[in-house]
Amino acid sequence: MPHPRSLAELEADIARDLELTAHPRAPWLVPRQCGGKPVLDCLIVGGGQCGVAVAFALKRDRVDNILVLDRAPEGREGPWVTYARMHTLRSWKDQTGPDLRIPSLTYQAWHEAQFGAAHFAALRWIPKELWNDYLLWFRRVTGVPVRNGVTVGRIAPARTDDGLPCLAVETSEGPIHARKVVLATGQDGFGEWWMPGFVKALPPHLRAHAAEAIDFAALRGRVVAVLGAGASAFDNAAVALEAGAKEVHLFCRRAEPMVIQPYRWLTFAGFLRHLHEMPDAWRWRFMSYILGLREGFPQDTYNRVLAFPNFTMHVGRPWTDAREEGGRVVLATPRGDFVADYAICGTGVRMDPSLVPELAGFWDNIALWSDRYTPPPEEANERLAAFPYLAPDSSFVERRLGETPWIRDIHFFGIATTMSFGPAGSSINAMSIAVPRIAAGVTRGLFEADLPRLWADLRAYDIPQVALDPARIAAE
Numbered sequence: 001m002p003h004p005r006s007l008a009e010l011e012a013d014i015a016r017d018l019e020l021t022a023h024p025r026a027p028w029l030v031p032r033q034c035g036g037k038p039v040l041d042c043l044i045v046g047g048g049q050c051g052v053a054v055a056f057a058l059k060r061d062r063v064d065n066i067l068v069l070d071r072a073p074e075g076r077e078g079p080w081v082t083y084a085r086m087h088t089l090r091s092w093k094d095q096t097g098p099d100l101r102i103p104s105l106t107y108q109a110w111h112e113a114q115f116g117a118a119h120f121a122a123l124r125w126i127p128k129e130l131w132n133d134y135l136l137w138f139r140r141v142t143g144v145p146v147r148n149g150v151t152v153g154r155i156a157p158a159r160t161d162d163g164l165p166c167l168a169v170e171t172s173e174g175p176i177h178a179r180k181v182v183l184a185t186g187q188d189g190f191g192e193w194w195m196p197g198f199v200k201a202l203p204p205h206l207r208a209h210a211a212e213a214i215d216f217a218a219l220r221g222r223v224v225a226v227l228g229a230g231a232s233a234f235d236n237a238a239v240a241l242e243a244g245a246k247e248v249h250l251f252c253r254r255a256e257p258m259v260i261q262p263y264r265w266l267t268f269a270g271f272l273r274h275l276h277e278m279p280d281a282w283r284w285r286f287m288s289y290i291l292g293l294r295e296g297f298p299q300d301t302y303n304r305v306l307a308f309p310n311f312t313m314h315v316g317r318p319w320t321d322a323r324e325e326g327g328r329v330v331l332a333t334p335r336g337d338f339v340a341d342y343a344i345c346g347t348g349v350r351m352d353p354s355l356v357p358e359l360a361g362f363w364d365n366i367a368l369w370s371d372r373y374t375p376p377p378e379e380a381n382e383r384l385a386a387f388p389y390l391a392p393d394s395s396f397v398e399r400r401l402g403e404t405p406w407i408r409d410i411h412f413f414g415i416a417t418t419m420s421f422g423p424a425g426s427s428i429n430a431m432s433i434a435v436p437r438i439a440a441g442v443t444r445g446l447f448e449a450d451l452p453r454l455w456a457d458l459r460a461y462d463i464p465q466v467a468l469d470p471a472r473i474a475a476e
Contacts, residue, residue, distance in 0.1 A: 003112055004104075010113040011141055013104045018142075021102070027062050029446060030453070032160040034177040039166050041065040042442055043176060045358065046184035047146045048078030049135055050413050053098035053431055054182050055144040057439035060100070063446070067178075068139075068146040069171065077148075078186065080132035083211045085235040088125035089428070090298055097428040098138055100435060105142070110134050125300070147173075153357045155181060157406040164449050165406055169358075179449070180442045182411045183358060187211075187349050187426070190359075190388060190416035194350035198322045199227070199343060206329050207322075210236045210346040220244035222341035225331055227319055229257045231297040233346025237311065238304040240344070247310045249338065251331075255316035261296040262289075263423060272433045275422040276392060280373040287419050288381050351386040351416060362404045367397040369419050387419035388412065393441020394421065409445060411438055 004010035032039040041063050044051045047070030055068050070077045091097075099105035111120045111130070139146055153170035158177055160166050169176045183189055193211045200207075208214050210232045216239050224240045226233050229252035237248045266272070266286075275283060305311045314333075321332035322343065331338045353363035370385035391397050394417060396407040413434070417425040424434035447454075 003117055004109070005113070007110075007113050007137075010104060010109055013109075014102075014141055017102055017104045022060075025062070027064075028454075029063065029065065029450070031065065032162065032164065032166070032179065034158055034160050034166055034168075036161070037177065038065075039160055040067055040176065040178035041446060042180040042182060043167075043169060043178035044068040044182045044184055045152045045169075046070060046077075046186060046189070046414075047072070047139075047148065048184065048186065049098055049428070049431070050425060050435075051077075051182070051184035052135065052139045052142075052144050052146070053100070053435045054184060054413060054438055054442075055146075056098065056138075056142045057100060057435050058442060059143065061439060061443050063439075063443060066145065067176075068144060069150045069152055070146060070148050071151045072148060074146075074148045075132070075136060078132075078135070079211075080128045080135075083213070084128055085210075085239045086128060086231065086301065087304075088127050088300075089131055090125070090231065090301075091428045093120075093123055093126050095429045097431045098135070098435070099432075101432050105138065107131070107134050110137060154360045155358055155410060156361050157404075165409065167406065167409060180409050180411065180445060182413055182438065182442065184413045184425075185356075185358070187415045189414040190356060190412070191350050191352040191386075192355050193348075195227075195345035195347050196319065196322075199319070199345055202322055202324055202329060202343065206324060206341075207343040207345070210344055214239075214344065216240055216243035219342055221246050223247045223339070224249070224342050224344065225329065225338060225340035226250045226344045226346060228252070228346030228348075229254065229297070229313075229315075230294060230346055230348070231301050232348075233344075234297050234301045234305055236344050236346055238301070241305060241308040241311055245310070247312070248305070248308070249340070250305070250311070250313045251317050251319060251333070251338075252313065252315045253318040257313075257315060258294050258296040260293065261298070262293050263427065266290065266422060267429050269433070271422060272424070272430045276420055276424075281375075283419065284369070284373055284375050284384075285379060287422065288375065288379050288384050291384060291418065292381065349415065350383075351388075353388070362396075362407055365399045365404045366407065367399045371399050372397075384419055388416055390417060390420040391441075393444065394424075394438050395441060395445075411441055413438055 004013055029041055044055050047068045051068050055066055058066055076082055151172040156168045158166050158168040166177050166179045167181050193209045195209050219240050220243055224245045226237045237250050240248050317333045317335055319331045323330050329340045329343045353359045353366055367389040369387050369389050372389045389397055395411045398404055413425045415426040424430050
């Protein structure tokens, strides 16, 4: 089959592919109300790649009464044109993602339809801006309903007018009711972007987290200190250098920086599909080892800072304290103080559900790994023990059974799933396996709650598939 020569041709192919693979087509859900107002079958919070992919998977299963909400303006969902400061994705260009293995919906198909097959073949990595454009196109062509500029708050239990459990969700546009909720709320969706308390205590004009908006132009001619040795720390160091910083110093706690990327190793079907089915001891062992290594940085990221002679990397030199002095930042380290004009923390996220507005009504009854599993002393890790202990369908589990049973209807899809599922909610390469699993959890719950209605429907079903000829039936 020839390659589509334009997006219009590709979109015609997509319409045909979706129609050819639409079985089973039969609608199976009915509208519900709460207080006389419509109830969604599923509300997805987060309109980035994870939320849109889940919505698409649900639509494929004829769960059409859905809505995706995102607090950002259209086009600024997720990190790609906000705080992602690399030039390209770090994922392989030909791996599948939200397309759910439908060839005409892949990034490659979209890219080739616009720029040609030869252009894609010559491409080494996907530019992040193009990936963002692809995601916006993907949600349009798949018909995923997204409402931007809406903030979501507390989730609480409710009932439909006919007695089924549902959820009441506070939003900036008023309450919304839904039978299921999927939280696809990004890396800080179960906590916060974290920096050491002594850095956070500095005046905001002297420090920032790598995920915050930073005026890099204002750093021209200044000394910048970056804490962390993961890819995002290097990205921020590179942008500061490119903006004309006088010096950029990157501080790594480890004596030997991580040059191995364990996520490359685990990208195979057995791990991505079945880790969550394994005993807790094995899940903990694998993921505590992988996360204990911390994420490495690729060669291209390193080369970007090496291009500047005014870049210095300090290994085995963590920050132990910080203070403002004369309008500058004094950073205490084991090898003496270091003075900078600005400090950036590429220090990732910390799990703390008490900080998340959506979880405000039940955060203290979400089971964590610390509630369900005690690792051997040599594998203990307080940071990882704070991750949520999720059910096989990625829904929340109660810490104290019976107090908040309704949280089983809230499914989580973000980086906090890592201890339960591996990189399911934090990488593109796991999406084709993780997204159908979450969608199946949603549809299973909807189906189970509808069993009495479906049983009545079956017993009332009386559509004949053949017309008998009475004249050909023997009279006996």
